Amino acid sequence: MTATVESGRSVDLPLLSVESVDVHLGRGRRAAHILSQVDLTVRPGEILGVIGETGSGKTTLARTVMGLADPSQGEIRLQDKVISSLRGSARRDLRRGGSVQFVFQDPLRSLDPDLTVEQLVAEGLVTQGQASSHEIATRVREALGWVGLDESLLSKHPAQISGGQRQRVSIARALVLRPQLLICDEPVSALDSSNRNNILRLLDELRTSRGLSVIIISHDLSSLAGIADRVLVLYRGRVVEDGPISEVFARPRHPYTALLIASAPALSDQLADQRPEPSSEQHRPLHVRQLRLVDADTATVSNDLEAGCVFRARCRFATDVCGTVPAAQDVPTAHGGGWRVSCHHHSTWRAELEDADRPRVPARPEPLPH
């Protein structure tokens, strides 16, 4: 389970901590408030999954950690060093040092098509300008070995290798700098299931063998549940839930997390019945129609992150109190590491559903009323 975290090494020392970070993009009247009061920690060897819809700020969060966007408030620390306030050459040195590395979604677009695999993987080392060419060649081969790629690919161009291999090259390119933290923005969404699992397994192996911490941004909840230790749920720039992934997915405390899980495509009822019975700590899954507010119109929601709960316009359980921003509240967890949820009704909304004697839900959504 969370063995790498619980095994005792550096449990209390987070590798990365983001504290009360706000990010505004743009200036003056056009400035947009992208992230508000975001907190997160990543421990050594931990995999943190970040989920949320388009525009929820996942990528901005990753870019802020990378130093590609500046927080307007709050602090980001790597080990005990504040990295969010670095400027000029100090920031450049941090970037070139390679302790935090980024893997992009689409390797075909993020890898230069004119370079060979060897040149691509070596690029970061060449930019650092410290290693000799012999050393670079050795480290490139070493990094390829970590991601399970054969040396025969060294002279190939991105277009000549498969999608899964390309994503491995992207990862090797990051690993060659021996990072402590790898941030992967949708690393598998361009891949089919088998290749997807292959890459996720690789990330899982790397955190075990190299103590690498990984942040995975993904909208594939089920794959994420297979390898991540913790999950952070973003909605419109705020963290709505943050906790151990197994517990959060088994019993989400925020209505948005519950809606996400209920919306994830699953097999129909007959097929699901063939699965082993859920254990007693799991709960009967909720149906998307129990959670969706039918006449929510997302087009007209204000963009003011300070004007109450960000999810209230789509929330079935919203009341007047949701006009104020809910504070993050701690929820007891079996695995440690903390579980926080930002919802005024986090302890009561589920009871509203479970009280009702509901019929067995159909596998398929009914046509929308029109």
Add this chain to the structure above:
Amino acid sequence: MSTDTQLREPETSDALRTGVAGQRSPGQDVLVIDDLTVTVHNGALEAVRGVSLAVRRGEVVGLVGESGSGKTLTCRAALGILAPGCHVAEGSVSFGGQDTAEFSNKAWRAVRGSRVGAVFQDPGSYLNPSVPVGRQLAEALRSVQGCSRKQAKQRALELLRLVGLRDAESVYRQIPGELSGGMLQRVMIAIAVSGDPELLVADEATTALDVTIQAEIIELILRLRDERGLGVLFVSHDLAVISELCDRVVVFYAGEIVEAGPTEEILLRPRHPYTQAMLRVASLGDYTRRTLDVIEGQPPSVGAQLPGCRFADRCGFATEQCRTTPVAISSGGGHEVRCLRSDELSLTRLAS
């Protein structure tokens, strides 16, 4: 909703013709692809070989398989939009009984507007970022349908409402950057169905969307299927989406159809080892920590000439005969499979 509406069982099994997935009375078929072979690199390699399938009115047919298995090429061939260097070498594609091989460019344009619509993965990249989406939709109506400006706007607003955009008036005036991915995909679907087509080709149309939006798009497609009798050719590598949306599934492997049949049949009683392996590795709503399975090995390279089964090298059940004997697709009760051993193997989706 009960299960009987989910699956359209074949009325008579003898109406099935070997090689054509579930083909029935021809009047009902909106798209028939017969023995299609597509070559790439100017004829050097066969990337799609002998593909036959049909989409009926009011039916969602899913194409599933790995990247590079030929799903998208098949769709593009069906739409007559193969990239330069790719050609239909053999076989035919017909809409409502008309063979598209005889279509002139003009005829194709007429067909694409009115009989078939298409939606792709990334809605943002198909729209002009600086023109209000309503105007782009109205433009399609004016050029294809010959509507007047006023009619076009009226009709565009109706279409935006049809695809579930409640505040159609304001969406009409917004540029793509102001809309979410799900709303853009709805606009794309509105454009695709603007000519009231019989067929919608959706190539990875929900892959880039968030799950809550994806669930809404799936509902929208099902509603269009039920209300307008739209036939849909839906390409995805996500089996869970396929299982929610499709009436029938066609499984591609390395350029060929390896299995085809009603969705429930395929998912519950897969008969091809590849389908079974695919079901094993798919993450189908399992939220527990687990070892993520993979299918070992790589598919054969595009266009590789192999004497026997193309999956044999990765198959746990392969025999020497599998590698050397060409295997034809066989049909039984509407469930087609391309495997020498399909009768002796009893596969289930949970066995490994």
